[in-house]
Amino acid sequence: MTQQQQPATTGPGTTIPAPSVRQLTFQWAGGPAIPVLSVVIALLLGAVFVLLSGNDPVAAYAALVQGAFGTPYDLTETLVAAIPLVLTGLAVAIAFRTGLFNIGAQGQLLVGALAAGWAGAQFASWPGIVLMPTVIVFGVAGGAFYGGIVGFLKAVRGVNEVITTIMLNYTIVFVMHWLLQAGPMSAPNALGTPASTPIGAGARLPVIIPNELVLFSRLHAGIILAALAVVVFWFVLWRTPLGYRLRAVGLGAHAAAQAGIDPARHMVLVMAIAGGFAGLGGMIEVSGIFGRVYDGFSSSYGFDAIAVALLGKNSPLGIVFAALLFGAFVHGGAYMQSHAGISSNLVAIIQAFVLFVIAAEALVRSLTRRRGARKPVEAIA
């Protein structure tokens, strides 16, 4: 990556026309048509699959919807499931915006969870007003550190981030085994699963739905943090010079370098920010749901996140919608299995179809007969 220092004759933001409100809200290239179509195609393929395996697709999907939205409680559970997907989705999307493929949201989330869980237990006696921010900082910093490694290796040694993130995802799984089974974070418990010491009361995110409204709801204040994160994502990318530079690197590293933007530095930065989002997601799971870190507590958020980001076209609102959809899949899937007798893994199959259809975007475009309007898949390259 060559760096040519040239004086910036124009300040960031002055060279491009101000985006319209619609653009700012969606930032969804070509509108939501393609993502929606992808989901429809995936659902149809899923239905064919259910049919082939000798079950009733209508019953399956009815149970899925019933399970996800049937009662106020289910609705809140769908939201609970969507929260980590929003955060990891942001982690993948902001990297995409800078031209990097972050497969590592999974690992970054786990490091954030471990860091937050450690701090929450270590300083358990602190009052909430001090402890909560501390735990948040640890979660974000843990994820940022883990993501930063990826950016650093990419910037300094030119290592493909796909390789690094895959390797780091697995690395942390084994580090986690060690930490929780035999290492410094392992705590004796009767749970059957290795786990850390419970975090202090002040580190727990409170449930925000009173029992009078929805009995035993688990919907916690993490949803507020997630919403804030979405706003931060939007604000940083489209309302700050840093975001402008990040997007410039994503659209063309060489051109950005010509304009005096150091791509290497911004790759490190964006991976740290991405890791921070995912780490916050891990912190929220520990503080809002589990109250401690369980060994292997999250197996697939990070991979679902890639589907979330791609389906949401790396836009703030798109990510929220996609995360809600997948959250509904996750929570509704369990109900579908228990009530319609169809394995909840149908949901994974549908998700896979969604991703595959998005990957094969050319196919969808030819179906929508808009070949003339073919655009480069800017985010993926």
Place this chain on the structure above:
Amino acid sequence: MTLEMLIGASVFAATLRLAAPIALAALGGVTTERSGVTNIALEGSMLVGCFFGVVAADRAHNVWIGLAIAILAGVLLAGLHAYAAIALRADQIVSGMALNILALGLTTYLDYQMYGTTGTPADLPVLPDVQLGFLKGVPYVGDAIGSQNLMVWTMGVLVVLLQLSLFRTVAGLRLRAVGEHPRAAETVGIDVRRIRYAAVLASGALAALGGAYLSLGVAHSFTDGMTGGRGFIGLAAMIFGRWTPVGALAASLIFGYGNALSTSLQGASIGDVKVPVQLLGTLPYILTILAVAGFVGRSRPPAADGLPYETEGHA
């Protein structure tokens, strides 16, 4: 901790056993990436190999039919990837990721629908071990390789075959040319797409062999997600082995050895300190990162690896 735990014949035997599926996936990785197509769906090909191998072996009461169907399943999954990557010029990482999720969802779904909670049948026909009677009684060697599974030997043969064909035959030269500089290859009349299709399909077959070995040769059953990332370790071995079959085997053996140690050192201690066996699991991944970053040698992928190719004139 004893020396036996570190270099005993049983550790050596376990190393081979654990390295074989990784090496088979790595061979698949070498084949596809040398042709210029990244295929992270090897994990998925492996997993469908595990599952459909068991289903077919169970239904047909014949392990060889199981093996054949396992390979077919792996090839089919790889075929989807090939179509997406080569014909549709889709993003290869996204496609591979999608197929991994598909493989996991599909096998887990079908496992639930077909075998419920009872698990796969206990009378499953299995891949045989090769008993080398003449080695019986030979110290160390007899215990180490006297009774290894057929697939371990198959893997060894495939490494040699692939190494030779990749670097000593015209077909191998063409494959590598397509992966390094597809335009130049096409200019001299090589059909880039055909070679890439063949390579990706072959990679699915190789990974599925590794999968069939896991379910039909080692576990004698199928459990959900039983590949546990071995396809990805295979990719790591491919990278650490610098995209050559022999190198990939060497890397797989190192990773397999680390794996074997984490079992043999279970509960062992040095002085008063317990050996953190769990951390041995990180070995493949950290070594690979160091290798790619150039701290341990320098590992360089084929020049056109992962890049879609458009035939001249099809702008």
